[in-house]
Amino acid sequence: MRIGIIGGGASGMILASKLTNHDVTLIERNNKLGKKLLLTGNGKCNFTNMCFDDLNTIFNNDFAINLYKKYDNLSFMNFFKEIGIVPKIETHKNIQYVYPNSNKSIDVYYCLLDKIKSNNVKIEYNSYVKSIKIGSCFNVILDDGRVLKYDRIVLATGGQSYKHTGSDGTGYRLAISLGHNIKTTSPGLTSLKFDFANRKIKFSGKCRINATLNYIDSNNCFSEYGEIQFRDNIISGIPVLNLSSIIRRSTSDNKTKIIRLDFSKSFIECYNNCFSIADKDIYEKSSISLDTKRELVSQLLFDRWQHTKYRHTKDFLCGFLPNEISEVLLNVSDLSNKNILDFKNNDFERLSENIISLELNLSDSMDFDDAQITLGGIDITQVDSNSLESKIVKGLYFTGEVLDIDGICGGYNLQLAYSSASVVADNI
Numbered sequence: 439m440r441i442g443i444i445g446g447g448a449s450g451m452i453l454a455s456k457l458t459n460h461d462v463t464l465i466e467r468n469n470k471l472g473k474k475l476l477l478t479g480n481g482k483c484n485f486t487n488m489c490f491d492d493l494n495t496i497f498n499n500d501f502a503i504n505l506y507k508k509y510d511n512l513s514f515m516n517f518f519k520e521i522g523i524v525p526k527i528e529t530h531k532n533i534q535y536v537y538p539n540s541n542k543s544i545d546v547y548y549c550l551l552d553k554i555k556s557n558n559v560k561i562e563y564n565s566y567v568k569s570i571k572i573g574s575c576f577n578v579i580l581d582d583g584r585v586l587k588y589d590r591i592v593l594a595t596g597g598q599s600y601k602h603t604g605s606d607g608t609g610y611r612l613a614i615s616l617g618h619n620i621k622t623t624s625p626g627l628t629s630l631k632f633d634f635a636n637r638k639i640k641f642s643g644k645c646r647i648n649a650t651l652n653y654i655d656s657n658n659c660f661s662e663y664g665e666i667q668f669r670d671n672i673i674s675g676i677p678v679l680n681l682s683s684i685i686r687r688s689t690s691d692n693k694t695k696i697i698r699l700d701f702s703k704s705f706i707e708c709y710n711n712c713f714s715i716a717d718k719d720i721y722e723k724s725s726i727s728l729d730t731k732r733e734l735v736s737q738l739l740f741d742r743w744q745h746t747k748y749r750h751t752k753d754f755l756c757g758f759l760p761n762e763i764s765e766v767l768l769n770v771s772d773l774s775n776k777n778i779l780d781f782k783n784n785d786f787e788r789l790s791e792n793i794i795s796l797e798l799n800l801s802d803s804m805d806f807d808d809a810q811i812t813l814g815g816i817d818i819t820q821v822d823s824n825s826l827e828s829k830i831v832k833g834l835y836f837t838g839e840v841l842d843i844d845g846i847c848g849g850y851n852l853q854l855a856y857s858s859a860s861v862v863a864d865n866i
Contacts, residue, residue, distance in 0.1 A: 441866060442578055442588035444567050445609065446471035449838030449855035450594035455553040456863035463560045463586065465567060472547045473603035474596065478852060483543035486511040486849040488527060488534035496845045504823045505857040514856045522549045531664060535848060570612055590866055592835040597812025598623055609840040617830045619817040621842045625809030626683040629674035632798035639769055641668035643760035648700040649677045651684060660684050679810065680846045682803050686813055695800040701759065701793045702735050735790040743781055751778045767792050811851055815842040825865040826858055835862045
């Protein structure tokens with residue numbers, strides 16, 4: 439049987455590596471396969487994780503459950519072991535992320551490429567699909583005028599994220615031409631732009647903090663904890679990337695969106711290790727109130743002031759937070775020009791409030807060039823969840839990011855590429 443796979447990204451490569459005893463062609467618009475795969479996990483290739491108990495990390499998870507039940511994270515790890523990749527588990531924030539032992543995505547790339555070549559898969563590089571016509575078979579028309587004929591077609595084109603890798607939404611255009619609907623697409627897992635209520639303050643540095651997304655005049659509230667990076671008026675890091683997808687999907691566009699940053703966890707923890715605190719586990723108690731937190735942080739600031747009142751004001755938080763971030767907190771608390779000896783109770787309270795809940799007004803998110811994934815995609819109600827075959831066009835399949843399914847950071851999206859490709863391989 440002649441199989442045409444359009445798109446040589448992660449899901450297309452995995453599918454091609456699993457199809458044997460067929461005449462398979464991988465059609466790729468770039469001069470090499472897997473350009474986005476090489477960028478995964480900052481080049482380390484975090485391909486899955488060990489925490490799949492809660493599939494609420496996946497959008498449209500009811501549809502995705504069928505895929506994960508058939509091909510889960512352990513299946514993915516075994517697949518990689520079979521083609522030469524040794525998985526390694528690293529634990530961060532109580533989540534066990536899985537990487538290749540070499541920490542190099544290029545090793546994953548070459549193992550997949552070698553398997554594809556061993557399957558005698560033909561690769562059409564620098565080939566852009568202009569259209570697909572259906573007759574006695576699928577006729578794939580390339581922009582150079584050639585017509586390739588197949589009995590089955592798989593759209594594995596990805597979405598629109600990281601456009602420099604060739605992801606321009608071609609799969610959506612082809613799906614529409616074949617009668618399918620596309621759920622509105624937007625950038626996901628991307629950085630956010632912010633301002634300080636029109637105050638001209640530039641942020642830089644990074645630290646581990648809790649970030650909470652709020653909508654003014656709304657009860658919606660979402661929190662993430664982890665390392666966050668600041669660059670001028672752009673905020674990023676895994677917690678922010680995850681929140682960015684929530685923002686893009688929100689129906690509360692008319693609500694003012696703010697993100698509250700809470701530095702107090704690490705602040706209290708570092709003091710627990712150095713000074714005698716009556717209840718060292720107070721922060722970990724779920725019942726801790728905001729007022730209790732304010733009181734505790736103010737107390738710790740006062741204690742710090744007693745030990746460091748001889749220092750310059752700009753160094754008041756030095757050793758606790760990066761200098762650039764300390765300066766911002768002092769600035770927004772109107773303390774940067776005040777002598778440390780002159781700090782009063784209300785100064786500690788104001789600084790405490792900003793340490794617990796520094797508010798940033800979110801103005802926008804970055805575009806597809808910065809986004810790790812595409813939200814939206816081919817309407818899953820038009821796709822068979824057991825086979826990923828189109829309900830509209832027999833013999834047409836979809837795999838990977840082109841579908842309206844996506845996950846948070848942590849290997850969920852590459853796992854989706856594997857699970858969906860494996861299901862399609864089985865059904866072909």
